[in-house]
Amino acid sequence: MQTELSKQLGVEHAVFGFTPFPAVAAAISRAGGFGVLGAVRYTAPDDLARDLDWMQEHVDGRPYGLDVVMPAKKAEAPGNRTLTEADVEAMIPAAHRRFVEDTLTKHGVPSLAEGEASGWRITGWMEQVARGQLDVAFDYPIKLLANALGSPPADVVARAHDKGVLVAALAGSARHARKHADAGIDIVVAQGYEAGGHTGEIASMVLTPEVTDAVAPLPVLAAGGIGSGEQVAAALALGAQGVWLGSVWLTVTEADLHSRALTRKLLAAGSGDTVRSRALTGKPARQLRTEWTDAWDDPQGPGTLPMPLQGLLVAEAVSRIQKYEVEPLLGTPVGQIVGRMNSERSVQGVFDDLTRGFESAVTRLNRIAGRG
Amino acid sequence: MQTELSKQLGVEHAVFGFTPFPAVAAAISRAGGFGVLGAVRYTAPDDLARDLDWMQEHVDGRPYGLDVVMPAKKAEAPGNRTLTEADVEAMIPAAHRRFVEDTLTKHGVPSLAEGEASGWRITGWMEQVARGQLDVAFDYPIKLLANALGSPPADVVARAHDKGVLVAALAGSARHARKHADAGIDIVVAQGYEAGGHTGEIASMVLTPEVTDAVAPLPVLAAGGIGSGEQVAAALALGAQGVWLGSVWLTVTEADLHSRALTRKLLAAGSGDTVRSRALTGKPARQLRTEWTDAWDDPQGPGTLPMPLQGLLVAEAVSRIQKYEVEPLLGTPVGQIVGRMNSERSVQGVFDDLTRGFESAVTRLNRIAGRG
Known part of the structure; x- marks a missing residue:
């Protein structure tokens, strides 16, 4: 599962795994994917530094990234x-x-x-908290900074690019994706209706190619509804340069x-x-x-x-x-793929299933295309 | 785009086209797909017979089918x-x-x-009207009878099978699909959230493999969000034996x-x-x-x-x-794929685009899989 983007980032599989758990993010990178640690819950910069130290020791030198929530529009009090x-x-x-x-x-x-x-605090959603997270994160060799809501502010994009960090942003529509492209980001995550967390109304089958066309030549990651290798193959057939998986890691053995x-x-x-x-x-x-x-x-x-x-x-x-x-x-953000999360597997086990399913889908498509 | 099901039905492409227009249905079959005429608007049996006569003359001997709306649960008046x-x-x-x-x-x-x-009459939704349509349809060499709402009644399934006609039914969930399988039908159409017309809440990316697994070895057609060859490849990667397209035919030159x-x-x-x-x-x-x-x-x-x-x-x-x-x-049932329906093409033009997009998606997947 090698695309131009996964080669550029130096990972074996074009599978990006978003998770709030450092142990899961590190295991994703070790398994050949790209682990992205969700930072929203870190209100104290020291806690984030401690977990990034841990990540650094446990990724075996593989690349990883960080996901923050930084609204482009600043909420202001009177005066x-x-x-x-x-x-x-x-x-x-x-x-x-x-x-x-x-x-x-x-x-x-x-x-x-x-x-x-x-x-559980919501303050990670507020810009000053996210900026504190960034001050910490840029001291680590992160390779990707993802922004979960809206386009990141221009100075943050510039700072990331100065450090050689790629910037990604989530979009639920082609219009939204074009705004991100105009903000100078490097990767768009097309977040389909079926995805866990904040979503729009357009399902992945329609959204992925629409966003891919809207921001070409920027690479697009497909998010929403993906938990198997067959679904990875489907997303890549739709033009994505990789997949962005979140829900599926909630039930891995490394998750807490x-x-x-x-x-x-x-x-x-x-x-x-x-x-x-x-x-x-x-x-x-x-x-x-x-x-x-x-x-x-x-x-x-x-x-x-x-x-x-x-x-x-x-x-x-x-x-x-x-x-x-x-x-x-008792609940949690999770996508419709929860219906297929029926057993606890290790992160490596998930990757084994993804690669096997992907290979079998490609073989099947070749047969349907009369190529084998 | 040849699957076991398309071979069984004797068509070149595993693309099923649902349309209320005989000229479009016939053109789909002539282009190598499988045209399915929607019967709901025919309240008079003679009108349906007239249009099936026309179909018969214009499909060049290719197979085609009929779609009726027959609720399994009969609405009854008092007494x-x-x-x-x-x-x-x-x-x-x-x-x-x-x-x-x-x-x-x-x-x-x-x-x-x-x-x-x-x-525009709604009476085609009522069982006695649908039964009148069937009395007409079984006089023609239809190869497929699709039911758009619920499982068809047992006697209708038996009558179709006696005539060598395959029976399909639309489902928006795995539970719904299993009910169809229990009713003895031959093909399930998995209708995703993004589809036009009656839909459930589960998007195609999640629904297609879920339904495929739920009713295996029955073949599944993926419906919802499909208008390009890349989307056909995605749907087939998800395990479908074919695709069911409806919206995309609304703007073809043959449509009226x-x-x-x-x-x-x-x-x-x-x-x-x-x-x-x-x-x-x-x-x-x-x-x-x-x-x-x-x-x-x-x-x-x-x-x-x-x-x-x-x-x-x-x-x-x-x-x-x-x-x-x-x-x-002014409106009409149509799926989210309407966003990509931006020019009027002939049915043959749509098929040319589908096959070209499908081939290019398979080539791309092979490259990503390191097979070429």
């Missing part, structure tokens, strides 16, 4: 002050806070202990979801058990459908708040649901 | 009477009828002339949409200009997004009625919108 978490907190209506508490109470979710911090109940839910879920909901961040993101997403998507409820308010509003609640493993509410 | 169109008419609330008239008035849509019949304004709208539309709406039939069906679909999908409006009420409710309105080409309301 051009940079918006703080406290500013955002103050914008959340009391009725929405009550709805969170009522929903948790209804499901018997315990409170966190006094002084216990919420593990901190909740066996959540792992069990993922292994049991079908492709129809996800929903594109604003419940987690305020923007549509595909995730497991739960009684929590149902509550937010219920027309009788208060509805969700815009980003970044919704994320801040639910951050502690999500931590409590995860900590106490309250099954009906 | 086990078969439900008539008048029964269904009587179930439509007056407020919904007023909403139709108000919306048409708001957009200045003229009435039909006195005694002028509505061209009876409205240049609608053709222009289709040629101009982007992949984001469709919506999965209940406006047309009462079940979610992908179609051009228009002010008509917006009115039905508006939470402030009365909402849609269940099938078959909605279809009967809007039938005359749709005819009026089409006849008078009222652009803001």
